[in-house]
Amino acid sequence: MVAPLRVGLAGLGTVGAAVLRILAQQHAALAVRCGRPIEVTAVSARSQRKDRGLDLANIRWVSDAVALARDPGIDVFVELIGGEGDPAKGAVQAALAAGKPVVTANKALLARHGVALAQLAEQHHAALNFEAAVGGAIPIVRTLRQALPGNSFARVYGILNGTCNYILTRMEQENLSFADCLKEAQRLGYAEADPWFDVDGHDTAQKLAILASLAFGTQVDPDNVYIEGISSITPEDLDAAAELDYRVKLLGVAMKTPKGIEQRVHPTMVPRDSAIAQVMGVTNAVTIDTEEISPITLVGPGAGGTATASAVVADIADIARGVHAPPFGRPAGLLTSSKKAPMQRHEGGYYIRFLALDQPGTAATIAKRLAQQHISIESIVQRHRGERPLGGEYPKGIPVPVIIITYATTEDAVRRALAAIERDKVISGKPQLIRIEKNR
């Protein structure tokens, strides 16, 4: 049998510990599958003393991640430290500069420094694998990088954050508010103590920027992603969605438009019978549309130590087998700069929810303002609040929820119509606006 692949692993948190466990438990199976054994020869982590329930007896301890990355006794460097800065960044750079392939689960590092790291990897003929950075155990990175090379990508979109999907699922199932479900998610460990990186959409944006780069060859840059989080979503929106055969999901969407690659993260109405609408709880999913073929959807566990470790091990195994593809599927020098999508030019259907004042002329005013912007209405639902007295009429003067689904239009037109409606003083409070993402 050929020489083993010697792994140096930095970071022994949940994922790092799970990687060590899998590599030990599946040692024989991996050797068979890869044609050579995989051995962890050295590790590095913040504290050597901490009991992680791992047998580290035969593994060399290196106190510094950068030193480990350069260590001549390792063939591949696995970075599970996390964070976009040092020590993760410096260690990955050191490994690549030494010509060592790198496996990382670090989405923040890739989102911020992906292009530079890909260039460095290329320069030193070293692989840079990051299946675990997006979608946990779902093989989405390798699918975009290698499985559809003959296709022109049209759109890639998905549920990339389990915390948000868990909260939206619970809000719908239990008719609870965002705040209540967030608290529940925190109690159950599905949301961080500081949850805003997740619920405001930044985590999804980092992952989306990586997927967009793989699909469309854009330079990874989360600053070019339009971002809206889920905190404004109410149980009323989820109810209305259900009534209109939609479901609300926080999607990351990257799509080709005549004006360039549009990258955006926002709460989205998706048709209830679409594969993505069925994805509940902390599960992740990504749908790929290409010009040539109809959607391919991948669904699976998007987070958790074992799911993430499963993807890390697959990346290590690829290196053991000698699989080598450019990090973003093409030479880094060919990645094109992208700019932030001007959302006013976004085209699509919209869900709009108002509280309309119950007075003569309200409906006519709203209809007129939409018509002035050439917005066609696909459906409209008006719900009466309060009880209708037996044989009588609904109580007057209470604002009435009105829900409108529009056909495809531009965001600009919708914003202008809403501004006019607000000026007309026929609605109470701010209207709610949710973009619709249809099947192609």
Next chain:
Amino acid sequence: MVAPLRVGLAGLGTVGAAVLRILAQQHAALAVRCGRPIEVTAVSARSQRKDRGLDLANIRWVSDAVALARDPGIDVFVELIGGEGDPAKGAVQAALAAGKPVVTANKALLARHGVALAQLAEQHHAALNFEAAVGGAIPIVRTLRQALPGNSFARVYGILNGTCNYILTRMEQENLSFADCLKEAQRLGYAEADPWFDVDGHDTAQKLAILASLAFGTQVDPDNVYIEGISSITPEDLDAAAELDYRVKLLGVAMKTPKGIEQRVHPTMVPRDSAIAQVMGVTNAVTIDTEEISPITLVGPGAGGTATASAVVADIADIARGVHAPPFGRPAGLLTSSKKAPMQRHEGGYYIRFLALDQPGTAATIAKRLAQQHISIESIVQRHRGERPLGGEYPKGIPVPVIIITYATTEDAVRRALAAIERDKVISGKPQLIRIEKNR
């Protein structure tokens, strides 16, 4: 730039023509993605004269597929002839024996001769890629072969035949019989003139045998697959399934049991909220359960020239990139022989539909017979046929449909209980039996 990869392509049917078209249209993009251009230098097909709407001006015509396979002017042989025998088999053997990598979409060839071909490929250090043989454009072969090397597969199951799924979808949507939907599918080109290879489950069995080999390391052998087709399914079964929150799908299931790898194809009740239950029409889907992580599901177009060609091109691109994994994910010599699952030992839940005679003691008799076999009932639905006269009782003497869902039991127990019930003469006709496949 490095030398181009020279492709020899045998078979210019729908898929072959689509492969040529994609390789021409995506020529530049593929060169970027693979680091070298891909050129079709020679083709072979039955008739050189036929107009296929393709520009074959710069492509050499080789009259014989075997001669093309051995041609020193090609680096990779693409077999799109089809069929388990010659010329496909001989040509693939010739290419591998000459040390040339092979890409094929031929499930029948792989199902029958997969082990021998894998051995030959290994002996000559040549790749044998067959992503297009199962699930069309869904990257299921590469996912099982390479994306989950650190996982212990527990179960792989899916909708692998678009014809059957189309028929079941239409039966459910339109409340039509199997025969009517089959005719419709034939009219629309979704079913062959001779449809029995598809509707009786043989196509699914061939594909399943390939997936089982990739996941569990069994020697591919469709004769080891238990097979039941969909022709016995009635609209009443689909109605009852809906009422009980299930949907009926023709599944291929390969799973690890204490008695070995069970491979089976049969109509199956799946929970209505599972990812697989949402798959409608000609779409395919595969779900993977591993010991370590919860289900990963891949959904996408399972047939059609472009979808299949997309997978063929991905396999060619892997060869251009130098990716090389054993055909079934491990050395062919390590593939283990499997035997046909003895279905009487199958364990799971069951759907049973009887026409019970409307006479005193029927329910008691049925319940007793199930209890004698230690079968527990999860739910029971009894539907009255005919109208109840106003203020009166349901008409007597007409057999009444009774639907029972059991908890997990053995097939043996169910068969014995049904035989006893038939002997008791409390039912009319043969009972319908559909196995249930639950989420893990």
